[in-house]
Amino acid sequence: MPALSLDAAGDGRVYDYLIVGAGFAGSVLAERLAAGLGKQVLVLDRREHIGGNAYDHLDAAGVRVHRYGPHIFHTNAQRIVDYLSRFTEWRPYEHRVLARVDEHLVPIPINLTTLNTLYGLAMDEQQAAEFLARRAEPVATIRTSEDVVINQIGRELYEKFFRGYTRKQWGLDPSELDKSVTSRVPTRTNEDDRYFTDRFQMMPLHGYTRLFERMLDHPRIDLLLGTDFKAVRRRIAYRHLVYCGPIDEYFDYRFGRLPYRSLRFEHQTLEQPVFQPVAVVNYPAPDVPFTRITEYKHLTGQPHPCTSISYEYPCADGDPYYPVPRPENAALYRRYQALAEATPGVTFLGRLGTYKYYNMDQVVGQALALYQRIAREAGVAVESHEAESG
Numbered sequence: 001m002p003a004l005s006l007d008a009a010g011d012g013r014v015y016d017y018l019i020v021g022a023g024f025a026g027s028v029l030a031e032r033l034a035a036g037l038g039k040q041v042l043v044l045d046r047r048e049h050i051g052g053n054a055y056d057h058l059d060a061a062g063v064r065v066h067r068y069g070p071h072i073f074h075t076n077a078q079r080i081v082d083y084l085s086r087f088t089e090w091r092p093y094e095h096r097v098l099a100r101v102d103e104h105l106v107p108i109p110i111n112l113t114t115l116n117t118l119y120g121l122a123m124d125e126q127q128a129a130e131f132l133a134r135r136a137e138p139v140a141t142i143r144t145s146e147d148v149v150i151n152q153i154g155r156e157l158y159e160k161f162f163r164g165y166t167r168k169q170w171g172l173d174p175s176e177l178d179k180s181v182t183s184r185v186p187t188r189t190n191e192d193d194r195y196f197t198d199r200f201q202m203m204p205l206h207g208y209t210r211l212f213e214r215m216l217d218h219p220r221i222d223l224l225l226g227t228d229f230k231a232v233r234r235r236i237a238y239r240h241l242v243y244c245g246p247i248d249e250y251f252d253y254r255f256g257r258l259p260y261r262s263l264r265f266e267h268q269t270l271e272q273p274v275f276q277p278v279a280v281v282n283y284p285a286p287d288v289p290f291t292r293i294t295e296y297k298h299l300t301g302q303p304h305p306c307t308s309i310s311y312e313y314p315c316a317d318g319d320p321y322y323p324v325p326r327p328e329n330a331a332l333y334r335r336y337q338a339l340a341e342a343t344p345g346v347t348f349l350g351r352l353g354t355y356k357y358y359n360m361d362q363v364v365g366q367a368l369a370l371y372q373r374i375a376r377e378a379g380v381a382v383e384s385h386e387a388e389s390g
């Protein structure tokens with residue numbers, strides 16, 4: 001992974017692929033094209049580091065933190081685990097989240113413990129199911145993020161756990177967001193307090209950045225950091241472009257801006273070994289300005305006398321983090337997608353390039369699927385675990 005200067009990258013060599021974005025989308029594709037197809041690849045990123053939003057590093061006190069918020073790896077796909085395991089060992093980790101509601105600290109997703117604690121009851125699983133069924137307000141057609149929750153657990157719990165958090169996170173009322181957003185968080189009547197139920201849940205043993213370093217460490221991959229595509233597009237020669245940045249930006253916002261939600265992180269190191277009982281505590285109350293506090297040592301297992309935490313403040317301006325799932329945005333994205341399909345020589349990939357609220361494993365899957373298509377077109381057989389299904 002030679003890190004290049006712009007002069008070196010623009011010195012007359014012709015890359016088979018220029019990949020914009022060194023996050024999961026760009027890095028996985030670069031690795032596959034270089035190692036699997038022998039292509040000469042240049043990866044560039046406007047940030048000064050690799051890893052995209054999954055980037056982690058040691059802070060000033062030596063505590064490993066995720067600069068862009070907590071990233072927990074979870075998937076049901078064996079082939080994604082197999083692929084990533086070429087570049088990292090793993091640390092078993094099951095994510096648990098608590099929510100500060102009224103004076104309580106209770107599990108979210110809402111489960112039996114949450115209900116019994118909030119209401120001072122001692123229900124069993126069946127009684128909890130009946131309790132929720134009595135509160136649920138059936139919605140005939142479930143379209144929005146409000147409908148999903150009200151239909152399952154009723155208005156009171158919706159307001160305690162979802163309304164305030166969602167309004168802060170997205171700057172929109174749940175009734176203005178696609179149902180897919182709050183559907184990410186289930187409701188349970190048993191005591192399972194894990195945030196995810198996927199078959200595989202773990203963290204890269206030495207962090208995400210190390211994983212990316214190993215993925216990009218290939219003699220046919222060059223890397224140019226701190227460099228915006230726009231500033232250098234005419235100085236670098238390449239046959240094909242893969243763009244993992246925001247698709248609307250690539251097209252100079254021709255049809256208007258696609259909304260992306262941003263975040264501001266306030267990172268702190270505390271001179272105490274532990275700050276909170278779990279990695280993430282959510283604050284759904286509307287009068288608290290942040291959405292959640294993350295304590296990274298729970299994720300990494302790092303022994304350290306200090307601990308580092310981050311407060312997450314959602315905002316409209318700043319780096320694009322989240323595509324905003326709602327029908328009008330999907331319609332606008334489709335116009336850009338049609339334009340992309342009619343533009344030869346460029347392929348869009350990843351969470352920003354395809355305007356999809358994807359988790360890391362889904363982005364890895366999307367990049368492997370693109371690789372497979374390119375390999376097929378080149379008449380090269382791909383290894384079975386790189387295939388789309390499985």
Ligand code: FAD
Nearest residue numbers: 021023024025046052053069071072229245350351359360
């Ligand atoms: P990114 O990681 O965003 O990478 C895109 C890169 O392109 C960026 O580094 C950017 O600088 C670069 N770029 C863009 N435009 C240009 C340009 N013009 N020139 C040069 N470079 C450019 N997923 C999970 O599976 N589990 C989690 O727990 C989880 N937690 C998350 C928490 C937060 C706060 C956020 C925001 C996301 C989380 N995700 C999580 C999602 C995860 O971050 C994404 O799925 C994944 O990082 C997307 O990878 P990507 O390569 O598509 O995009």
Ligand code: UDP
Nearest residue numbers: 108161162163165166169181182184185282
């Ligand atoms: N959500 C909520 N309260 C919570 C947790 C989540 O209202 O305590 C809603 C909120 O709209 C959030 C969505 O559910 O954006 C999805 O949550 P998830 O934890 O998957 O969000 P992400 O990790 O992608 O930020």
